[in-house]
Amino acid sequence: MAKKQKCVCPSVPAWLNTYADMVTLLLTFFVLLFSMSSLSPGKFQQVVVGLTLALSGNPPSVLTGGQTMSEEALISSKPGVYQELLRISEEYKGKVTIEERDEGTLITLTNFKIFETGSARLTAEAKEIIEKLGAIILEHTSNIIEVRGYADDRPTTPDSIYPSNWHLSSARASSVVNFMLTELKQKRYALRYAEIRSGLFDIDYFYSPDRFVPIGKGDVDVNKELKSIKANYDYDMSKLQNDYESGKISTEEYQRQRTELTQKYYRDVEQTRAKYRKIEIVIKRETKGY
Numbered sequence: 001m002a003k004k005q006k007c008v009c010p011s012v013p014a015w016l017n018t019y020a021d022m023v024t025l026l027l028t029f030f031v032l033l034f035s036m037s038s039l040s041p042g043k044f045q046q047v048v049v050g051l052t053l054a055l056s057g058n059p060p061s062v063l064t065g066g067q068t069m070s071e072e073a074l075i076s077s078k079p080g081v082y083q084e085l086l087r088i089s090e091e092y093k094g095k096v097t098i099e100e101r102d103e104g105t106l107i108t109l110t111n112f113k114i115f116e117t118g119s120a121r122l123t124a125e126a127k128e129i130i131e132k133l134g135a136i137i138l139e140h141t142s143n144i145i146e147v148r149g150y151a152d153d154r155p156t157t158p159d160s161i162y163p164s165n166w167h168l169s170s171a172r173a174s175s176v177v178n179f180m181l182t183e184l185k186q187k188r189y190a191l192r193y194a195e196i197r198s199g200l201f202d203i204d205y206f207y208s209p210d211r212f213v214p215i216g217k218g219d220v221d222v223n224k225e226l227k228s229i230k231a232n233y234d235y236d237m238s239k240l241q242n243d244y245e246s247g248k249i250s251t252e253e254y255q256r257q258r259t260e261l262t263q264k265y266y267r268d269v270e271q272t273r274a275k276y277r278k279i280e281i282v283i284k285r286e287t288k289g290y
Helices: 014-036 041-055 079-091 124-139 165-191 193-197 220-245 251-275
Strands: 096-101 104-109 143-149 212-216 279-288
Touching: 079 096, 079 104, 079 124, 104 124, 124 143, 124 165, 124 279, 143 165, 165 193, 165 212, 165 279, 220 251
Parallel strands: 143 212
Antiparallel strands: 096 104, 104 279, 143 279
16 A cells, blocks of 8 residues: 655745744734824824925924924915815905915904904904914914014003003014913813814814914004105195195195195005004914924
């Protein structure tokens, strides 16, 4: 009777079995670590930005103080976010404008009563608009937020707590920042409580005070424009006076034109003052490292 031949089956190298066991154990270990951790969307975005800059050959310099620069504002690279800002701008047409500049995305609030007269206290309408804008620009970017406050040319009253328009404009910028970090943050905390508790949303990251730079612009810009308006008015009045004295126009015509020029001057002054009753929010190209 013939003997049965043993089947010689090809086998894998012994080291491969050990390697496969090690990889499996490592995978299990990291899955376990991930399951016990909470993912911060803000920190994750910061890692993505940092890796993108590093891999593009433009790593952030140690001289930038923890800030990284982007060639394109993050807000403009997110169509959904930008479209939502445009929708709010359309909803409050004439009161909210959005403009892309070299420094970043400029949002201007104007043509309505933002603050109580001579104070830094926000009106109800201003809070309503800032709340809608803030929830978008703060929770969907990690950029530096610069807030600029303004005052018109009229000096503060003797009983005002603000010694000058510099103090008033700075207080107005700080008032907007404080509203975002307190009232708005509290509202958003209540609305996104489940996400915050589960670790899906890190509210302290997005609403960090380190992101904000309040700046008081005083009355410098408005005074420049008012001086130009006054110079044009004085020139027109001087020319009119010369025409009258030389007999080119009658007394009635002189009085009529003089009245028109004066009325136009005061209209221009009020329009210029109104233009600087505003708040500017700039979403800078810099992103802050935390």
